[in-house]
Amino acid sequence: MNETENKAKQCGCSSDAPATACEDSAALDASCRVPLLALFGGAALWLVLGLLLGLAAAMSFHQPDLFADCACLTFGHAQAAANDLLLYGFAIPAALGVGLWIFARLSQAPLALPLVPVVAAHLWHLGVLLGTVFILLGESSGYAWLEYPRAAAAPMLAGFVLIAVSAVATMGLRARRELHPSHWFLFAALLWFVWAYSSSNLFLLSGHPPRGVVQAIIGWWFANNLVFVFLGLLGVGIAFYFLPQFTGRPLANTGYALFAVLTLMFFGAWCGIPQGAPVPAWLPALSAFAAMLSVLPVLALAILFVQTAFGGNVKCFGGPLCFIRFGMVSFVISSVLYLGGFCPQGSRVLEFTWFNFGVTQWQLLGFIGMIAIGAIYEILPRVMAKPLPFPKLAKASFFLFAFGIVFYVLPLLIGGLLQGRKLADATVPLADVNTGVLLFFRISSLGQALLLLGSLFLLLNLFVMTIQWKLGLVKAVIAAVKAPLTTQEVKS
Numbered sequence: 001m002n003e004t005e006n007k008a009k010q011c012g013c014s015s016d017a018p019a020t021a022c023e024d025s026a027a028l029d030a031s032c033r034v035p036l037l038a039l040f041g042g043a044a045l046w047l048v049l050g051l052l053l054g055l056a057a058a059m060s061f062h063q064p065d066l067f068a069d070c071a072c073l074t075f076g077h078a079q080a081a082a083n084d085l086l087l088y089g090f091a092i093p094a095a096l097g098v099g100l101w102i103f104a105r106l107s108q109a110p111l112a113l114p115l116v117p118v119v120a121a122h123l124w125h126l127g128v129l130l131g132t133v134f135i136l137l138g139e140s141s142g143y144a145w146l147e148y149p150r151a152a153a154a155p156m157l158a159g160f161v162l163i164a165v166s167a168v169a170t171m172g173l174r175a176r177r178e179l180h181p182s183h184w185f186l187f188a189a190l191l192w193f194v195w196a197y198s199s200s201n202l203f204l205l206s207g208h209p210p211r212g213v214v215q216a217i218i219g220w221w222f223a224n225n226l227v228f229v230f231l232g233l234l235g236v237g238i239a240f241y242f243l244p245q246f247t248g249r250p251l252a253n254t255g256y257a258l259f260a261v262l263t264l265m266f267f268g269a270w271c272g273i274p275q276g277a278p279v280p281a282w283l284p285a286l287s288a289f290a291a292m293l294s295v296l297p298v299l300a301l302a303i304l305f306v307q308t309a310f311g312g313n314v315k316c317f318g319g320p321l322c323f324i325r326f327g328m329v330s331f332v333i334s335s336v337l338y339l340g341g342f343c344p345q346g347s348r349v350l351e352f353t354w355f356n357f358g359v360t361q362w363q364l365l366g367f368i369g370m371i372a373i374g375a376i377y378e379i380l381p382r383v384m385a386k387p388l389p390f391p392k393l394a395k396a397s398f399f400l401f402a403f404g405i406v407f408y409v410l411p412l413l414i415g416g417l418l419q420g421r422k423l424a425d426a427t428v429p430l431a432d433v434n435t436g437v438l439l440f441f442r443i444s445s446l447g448q449a450l451l452l453l454g455s456l457f458l459l460l461n462l463f464v465m466t467i468q469w470k471l472g473l474v475k476a477v478i479a480a481v482k483a484p485l486t487t488q489e490v491k492s
Contacts, residue, residue, distance in 0.1 A: 024108070025382075026385060027110060028104050028105065028108070028109065028110050028111075029101075029382045029383045029385070030110075030383070030385070031104065031110035031111040031114050032100060032101050032104055032111050032114070032383055033383050033384065033469075034114065034118050035097065035100060035111065035114060035117035035118050035121060035166075036097045036100065036101060036379065036383055037383075037462075037466055037469070038117075038118050038121035038122065038125075039093045039094065039096060039097035039100075039117070039121045039124075040093075040094060040097050040376055040380070040462055041462050041463070041466060042089070042093060042121065042124075042125040042128075043089065043090045043091075043093045043094035043097070043372075044090070044094075044455065044458050044459040044462050045089075045459060046085045046086075046088075046089025046090045046093075046125075046128060047085075047086065047089070047090035047369075047455045047458070047459075048452065048455045048456060048459055049085055049089070049132075050081075050082045050083075050084075050085030050086040050089055050090060051082070051086075051448060051451055051452040051455055052452065053073075053078045053079075053081050053082035053085065054078075054079065054082035054086075054448055055445065055448050055449070055452065056073050056078045056082075057073075057075050057078035057079035057082055058441065058444070058445045058448065060074065060075040060078075061075075061438060061441050061442075062442060062445070071138070072136040072137065072138075073136075077135060077136050077138065077140075078136075080135050080140055080147050081132050081135040081136055081147075083145070083360075083364075084128075084131060084132065084135065084145070084147055084148065085128070085132060086361075086364050086365065086369075087145065087226075087227075087364060088127075088128050088131070088148070088156065089125075089128045089132075090369065090372075091231065091364055091368045091369055091372060092124075092160075092193075092234075093121065093124055093125070094369075094372035094373070094376060095231075095234045095235065095238060095368060095371075095372045096160075096163050097121075097376075098238050098372060098375040098376065098379065099167060099186045099189075099190075099234070099237070099238065100117060100163065100166065100167055100170070101379050101383070102182055102186065102237075102238065102241045103167045103170040103171050103183075103186070104170050105241075106171075106174060106180050106182065106183065106241070107170050107171060107173050107174035107175065108174065108175045108176075109170065109173040109174065109175065111166065111170055112166055112169035112170040112172075112173055113165065113166045113169055114166070116162050116163075116165060116166045117162065117163050117166045119159075119162060120158075120159040120160070120161075120162035120163045120166070121159065121163075122159075123155040123156070123158055123159035123162070124155070124156050124159035124160065124163075126155050127148065127152045127153065127154070127155040127156030127159065128148075128152070128156065130148075130151055130152040130155075131147065131148030131149070131152030131153070131156075134147075134148065134149050134151070134152060135147050135148070141204070141205055143200075143204055143215075143219045143222075144219060144223050145222065145223045145226055145227065146200055146201070146204060146205070146219065146222060146223075149205065150201065150205050153197075153201050153205065156197075157194070157197060157198060157201070160193060160194065160197070161194060164190040164194065167186070167187075167190060168187070168190070171183065171187065180241070181237075181240050181251055181254055181257040181258070181261075182237045182238070182240050182241040183237075184237070184257065184258065184261045185233045185234070185236050185237025185240065185257075185261055186233070186234065186237040186238075188233050188261060188265060189230055189233035189234040189237060192225065192229060192230045192233060192265070193226070193230050196222055196225040196226060196229075196230065197222075197226070200218060200219075200221075200222040203218050204218055204219065204222075213277075213278060213279055216277070216279075217273065217277075217279060217283070220272040220273050220274070220277070221269075221272050221273075223272060224268070224269075224271050224272025225268075225269055225272070227360060227363055227364070228268055228271065228272075228335070228338060228363070229264060229265060229268040229269055231363060231364075231367070231368045232264060232268070232331065232335070233261065233264065233265070234368065235327060235331060235367055235368040235371045235372075236260075236301055236328075236331065238371050238372070238375055239305070239324050239327060239328050239371050240257065240304075240308075242320070242321075242324050242374070242375060242378065243305070243308045243309050243321075243324060243328075244308060246314060246316070246320070246321040246324070247308060247309060247314050247321075248314070249308055250308075251304065251308055252303075252304050252307035252308045253303075253304060253307070256300045256301075256303060256304050257300075257301075257304060259297070259300055260297040260300040260301045260304070261297075263293070263294070263296055263297040263300075264294065264297040264298075267290050267293040267294040267296070267297070268290070268294045268297070269290075270286060270287060270289075270290030271287050271290045271291045271294060271339065271342060272287060273286070273287035273342075274287075274342075274347060274351055275287075275288065275342065275343075275344050275347035275348070275351070276347060276348075276351050284342075284344075287342055288342045288343060288344060291339040291340075291342035291343070292339070292343075294335075294339050295336065295339055298331075298332060298335045298336060298339070301328075301331070301332070302332045305328045305332070309321075309324075309325055309328065317395070318394075318395030318396070318398040318399060319374075319377075319395065319398075320374040320375065320377050320378040321374070322374070322398050322402075323370045323371065323373055323374020323375075323377070323398055323401075324370075324371055324374045324375070326366070326370045326398075326401075326402055327366065327367050327368070327369075327370035327371035327374065328367075328371070330362055330363075330366035330367040330370065330405070331363075331367040333362070334359055334362040334363045334366060334367055335363075337359045337362075337413075338359050338360075338363065341355070341356060341359065348424070349417070349420035349421060349424060350416060350417070350420050351420075352420075352423065353415075353416035353417075353419040353420045353423070354412045354413075354415050354416040354419060354437065354440075354441070355412065355413055355415075355416025355417060355419075355420065356416070357412060357416075358408075358409045358410075358411075358412030358413045358416060358444075359409075359413070361408065361409055361412070362405065362409045365401075365405055365408070365409075365451065366405045366409065369401075370401060370402075370405070373397070373401065373458060374398075376458070376462075377394050377458075377461075380461070380462070380465060384465050384468075384469060386465075386468070388461050388465070389461060389464040389465060389468070390457070390460060390461050390464070393457040393460065393461065394457065394458075394461060396454075396457060397454040397455075397457040397458055398454075400450050400451070400453050400454030400457070401450075401451060401454040403447075403450055404447045404448070404449075404450030404451035404453075404454060405447065405451065406447065407443060407444065407446050407447030407450060408444050408446075408447025408448055408450075408451060409444075409447070411440035411441065411443040411444040411447070412440065412441070412444050414440055415437035415439075415440030415441060415444075416437075418436060418437060418440075419433055419436070419437045422436060
């Protein structure tokens with residue numbers, strides 16, 4: 001491959017594309033370089049730390065006295081901090097960075113207000129750092145997925161709003177007025193997070209929160225809208241941009257996509273209330289009915305995915321397409337399992353077990369995590385205008401993540417089913433219930449170790465590319481300082 005073809009590939013252009021088109025794409029990618037490095041670098045670091053804390057929390061079951069003298073690493077502190085790091089530290093900033101790049105690509109215009117997302121990324125990572133420290137010190141708010149106190153939530157919300165402003169401004173600069181299906185999903189996700197996160201913080205973390213069971217209802221509503229609706233919109237929007245790019249086939253049916261985005265927002269927002277919740281009976285019944293209707297957008301997205309991603313002659317041995325395919329398969333399966341948990345018969349068995357925890361981890365790591373990582377590996381060479389420093393590690397990371405998710409999630413699902421059946425049997429002591437699922441939990445720790453190794457490969461690629469870019473900037477500055485003055489400059 002000659003130098004021209006190599007540059008065209010890095011820019012995402014074909015070798016016979018006009019030179020001006022490739023130069024425009026290179027300028028567009030360059031405008032995203034600093035914001036994406038800030039978002040991706042922090043996301044990869046938080047992913048490693050989140051998986052480390054998750055392993056530390058799991059050690060409480062393998063060796064209960066290991067952290068007996070360290071209160072910040074007990075299960076209640078370490079697992080809550082790990083969950084929030086995987087969601088707020090890794091999944092959301094990584095997906096937002098990919099979304100910014102997609103908005104710029106679809107608009108065929110450089111990223112609008114490029115310094116704004118840089119400031120926003122630092123605000124977001126500062127909030128994640130503060131929130132994690134507060135959780136480990138025992139200052140958690142106590143609400144699932146809303147453990148960060150106001151001191152951490154405020155900079156995070158401000159950072160998200162700034163990123164949304166840059167994304168919407170870039171969307172407004174688009175050359176073609178027609179909206180791509182990815183626009184629908186990503187734009188809806190931006191609005192959804194601001195609405196859900198701000199209103200939940202306002203009600204639950206204000207000086208005068210509501211009393212009684214209303215707090216639990218708001219917490220369940222927020223957790224459902226964050227993990228199922230918001231992450232669903234964000235991940236599917238990213239996947240629907242890259243799948244046609246990788247397979248060379250257009251999105252199969254945009255009508256299905258429009259139906260899915262509207263029904264996912266409308267029906268999915270009403271889910272989240274467990275069947276055994278101590279609330280008026282109509283709330284769990286409404287949640288179960290909404291969960292049944294939410295299967296429709298999931299099926300529509302599954303049909304779109306299969307018709308677009310399969311049937312072509314495209315190979316993806318460990319490449320970004322493999323990540324996207326794995327992520328979409330995980331979305332369909334985990335969503336069906338998640339929605340099935342709201343059925344009365346299933347809820348009686350699966351409530352208060354490891355099953356629900358396994359489904360949530362599958363949504364975080366298997367769906368949005370895999371899609372974001374695959375997109376990062378595809379975007380980085382284009383944004384940095386150079387290949388990955390360790391491409392073999394990037395391919396190996398796919399298999400580590402794929403097998404890690406399987407070994408991490410499936411034991412939790414199987415163990416949760418067995419745990420639920422034993423809990424329903426009044427003759428089985430609680431100690432025997434916990435002992436019976438310990439083997440499955442130990443197998444899941446092996447999956448966490450594989451995920452940690454894959455995340456280290458991702459962090460290594462990002463770290464080396466960032467160092468190379470910064471060294472290049474330093475060399476350019478030194479060369480500019482040492483450069484001799486021209487004749488015109490001397491005369492002037």
